[in-house]
Amino acid sequence: MPYYRLPPVLARLWALGNDRRGAPAVEFALLAPAVFMFIFGIIEVGNALWVQNALDFSVSAAARCASLNGSVCSGQVTTYAANQSGAGVDSSMFTYNSAASCGCQVSAAYTFPLNIPWANLSVSLSADACLAPPPNKNCAA
16 A cells, blocks of 8 residues: 655644644633633622622611611611611612601612623612611601
8 A cells, every 4th residue: 555645734734733732721711701700700699699688787777776766867867777788888879768657667779780701790689677666756857
């Protein structure tokens, strides 16, 4: 059986096609964006859950303050709620209703941006708490 020699150009292309030294780098380049999105997504969802927990705590504390210690929170229930959150949420995100049927009602609504690479996403967080004041007491003004 005669041996046929390939032309030099085809021989180099054949050798290049059989070279596997750069395969891991190419695989990493293809998978890295998805892996990074997944990792940063987990981190940001955890951060969003922490902010949701902070909103729940702050509206509960503000409703409790408005129903029990009206003089401490008078006129500044939303500021008190923002200070209790610990998450840097502005007081404009909170609303207070002293005339609610359930008592002293504090609500919060916050749009949380998820800082995930290559994805522009946000999630709406909300919290609500309402506590009735003790007998012979009114909600803070």
